[in-house]
Amino acid sequence: MTMKIKRVAIVGGTHGNELTGVMLVKKFLHYTQLVKRQSFETFCLLANPRAIDQTRRYIDRDLNRCFDRHDLANPALTGYENILAKQLFACYGSGGSEPVDVIFDLHSTTANMGTTIIPISNSPANLQLAAYLSSLDPSIHIYLGLHSEQNSPMLRSMAPVGCTIEMGAISPGVVEANILQNAERLVLAALDYLDNLNQGVPMTIPTTVNLYWAIEAIDYPRNGQNELTAMIHPDRQSQDYQPISLKDPLFLDLQGRTICYQEEQTVFPVFINEAAYYEKGIAMVFTKQQTVATDYFS
């Protein structure tokens, strides 16, 4: 990363019911010394205030799908989150009044994904940051989603560098101390990394890193009324990042029949049984795993 980092945003409550991020950002707003660093300005943002007040994911539309650049430019989109996204982008986006160089967006999931880093893009700066953070804890995974490009509809796409930090498994509307502490350690380490980088003394990153690239999102089996006719198979529940091969169980239908994976390619499902993805038609996301030498990034 050659650019000088001037402003770093720590964002919670992009989804108002993901309390880990909300509570951690409130903590940082109260104990500001924790996130202060010498070489840049850190600021903390509770992104969706009305959704946070109501402990709901969103009011009108998922805020984390409102940052598509065409949507931001579309005056016909006037829902609460559409307006919010436009305001946030006008302020913090590239060309905004107070553009941010780095975003850490704190999320949580009902899927058993542990701590997952979702880089803003697969640029060298982003993958090096992710590689560093994952080196701090071997249980951390790095996931590159179906929207891993900068002009994505995600809030994080306002900045060129940073990541979503996804914490699970945890229910929406719940905060757990261990998960909050893990997220806090990770954010503070990320700030240290950026501060060192800014000052020309970059942290050591590992020589290789494992990436999970999204291939395909698959839905639950449904009937003509769009109702689920099958559930995640018990053998698949909570088995995020575990490989599946031909004929491994995926779903169990209401009559007790198993529905299996039918492809030859070994894949690694993630976001298995994420509550908020039922309405999006996603039961899990298949990824392929790739080990990459980190000097590839530079």
Added chain:
Amino acid sequence: MTMKIKRVAIVGGTHGNELTGVMLVKKFLHYTQLVKRQSFETFCLLANPRAIDQTRRYIDRDLNRCFDRHDLANPALTGYENILAKQLFACYGSGGSEPVDVIFDLHSTTANMGTTIIPISNSPANLQLAAYLSSLDPSIHIYLGLHSEQNSPMLRSMAPVGCTIEMGAISPGVVEANILQNAERLVLAALDYLDNLNQGVPMTIPTTVNLYWAIEAIDYPRNGQNELTAMIHPDRQSQDYQPISLKDPLFLDLQGRTICYQEEQTVFPVFINEAAYYEKGIAMVFTKQQTVATDYFS
């Protein structure tokens, strides 16, 4: 139980985001033979249709707190759930057009309570039913809440006999196959029990049963803005039904300080970190445990 049982209701979706009950009742509505019994009529009810459509706990007010008899008689209460409760009671309550003798109300919780039976009251008929069901699986607990009397605000209070079946830990908005199957086995066993009882050949129940009686609900530590200043302590998280004694940890505040239990009496916390209870001001419910001889009931 000396009365003849004529109608049994299986209820799901009293809370629209507790999908285990919603999906199981939909299954029973589709495969009606599963719940048909010789000696009584079984019917299945999705209690809060609008909340189910929106995968929300409730629209205006928690339906499972709308059955207080004064509220049912109060014409000033006109919210969606208040009207729904009045309609349900006019139909299925005592003196209604189609009164039900037994209710099984299917719920789920983010607390790690496994399967918990919450009898409608502590009458002999209710405790015998609970004792029978808990004899089928040693992991099942029986809990008598702060509202364990028939004139309570809960939906189950419409009938004299039955229980809430509480399943956890599971996130709202999620269905898990194992949990659904446990709930299904329990409901079908309960129908068999009632059918045998009706026909004068009652099932054998165990000679003793363990009950957990609610003593007190305690809230999270909060600041003047009603925001949480502490979380469930990691040693307490997911430890529902495990005894605590003087100086055992309860909460961990945002500065990392532990807040301990300060009483001499050993208690058994339940509903630890239930998502829907944050707004009710409940972090957990203390219970006392009691082993009762089942011939006490008769």
